[in-house]
Amino acid sequence: MTESVKERVAGVFNEVAAAIESGQFGDKKKIGLTLLDSEHGIDELKKAAEIAHNKYNDLEVELIGCEGDKCDCLADAHSIMDQKLEKNEIDAAVTLHYNFPLGVSTVGRVVTPGKGKEMLIATTTGTTDTDRVPSMLKNTIYGIAVAKSLGIEKPTVGILNLEGARLVEKNLQKLKKSGYDFEFATSVRADGGSVMRGNDLLLGTPDVMVTDTLTGNMLMKVFSAFNTGGQYEAVGYGYGPGVGENYDKLIGIISRASGAPVIANALKFMAEASKGDLLEITRAEMKAANNAGLKEIIDELKNSSSAAEVEAAKEPAKKVTGEEIAGIDILEIEAAKESLWKKDIYAETGMGCTGPVILIAEEDEEAAKKELKKAGFIE
Secondary structure, eight states: OOHHHHHHHHHHHHHHHHHHHHTOOSOOEEEEEEOSOOTTOHHHHHHHHHHHHHHOTTEEEEEESSTTSOOSSHHHHHHHHHHHHHTTSSSEEEEESOOOOTTOEEEEEEEOTTTOOEEEEEEEEEOSOSSHHHHHHHHHHHHHHHHHHTTOSSOEEEEESSTTHHHHHHHHHHHHHTTOOOEEOOOSSTTOOSEEOHHHHHHTOSSEEEOOHHHHHHHHHHHHHTTTTTSSBOSSOOSEEEEOTTOOOOEEEEOTTBOHHHHHHHHHHHHHHHHTTHHHHHHHHHHHHHHTTHHHHHHHHHHTOOSOOOOOOOOOOOOOOOEEEOOOOGGGHHHHHHHHHTTTOOEEEEEETTEEEEEEOGGGHHHHHHHHHHTTSOO
């Protein structure tokens, strides 16, 4: 037996021994982690990678944005991260301040204080839809998909008691009757029902708590940082993977305030989502929901809206959109974009740290702000 063969055989035995010891069999998932723009500095992110390496035997972390990557800003790191995902050099990634396309939003994962139970919050960043009720209906499917990727075969669904909740409940019941199979959670309050109260948030009553994205974002911050004064997110798994009907990347989100324990858990979350085939499960769940009439339900909701119809605008020639214009309500973001298109100013929609944003080319920023002010979209 040659020396190289002996080394390979020894390596195999070492891998088997490590798997038996850890209980983890199969290939490790490689998760990318961008190292820029944390409020706690690059060392906090590196510490998270070290925690994940020592704590979880089923993943390895690839740092993006350190020496050799030539990253001057987070956008550069995102470009490298996207390329690595497209080339399958990494299985998933964890980053912050990432602009998902319209229709994609993230499903967060928290540890509730009442009984220490884990709960998914659908959704926490991104824009699922520009209308609240259709957005929350899709959020339900996204949350179920993530739960199933984590091994929860029949996740229970609760709807947070906020504007539109009853309409969401009514249409989910319609979807269920038409063949989309899922289970409603029951509130711990005496009157029960699938519309969840504050008590249910604290106790983690459902496996999936459905809400609108901005409320979900606020809840994530409260759950993760209520013991630290808000500046350091210490508990939970981060804001979760971006999920969409035709989305083909596994990118998980943390915030600038996320601490090393949360970031390490976010890395684990994304490894689990990758192992659980989240992308494939999402496609299957969306197909099942659409077969049960989800698209028709959403079309009916949009057609019955009292909002005035906006004349379709022709998309101008595409440009690189490096600047953001904030302060526009989520329900008006598409109309704001189209108002710029009508003036032959190319614009896209995205989600910033404080809400939806218009993405615009640097040379068009001043003209765009002027037109948006004239149309009443910004002050």
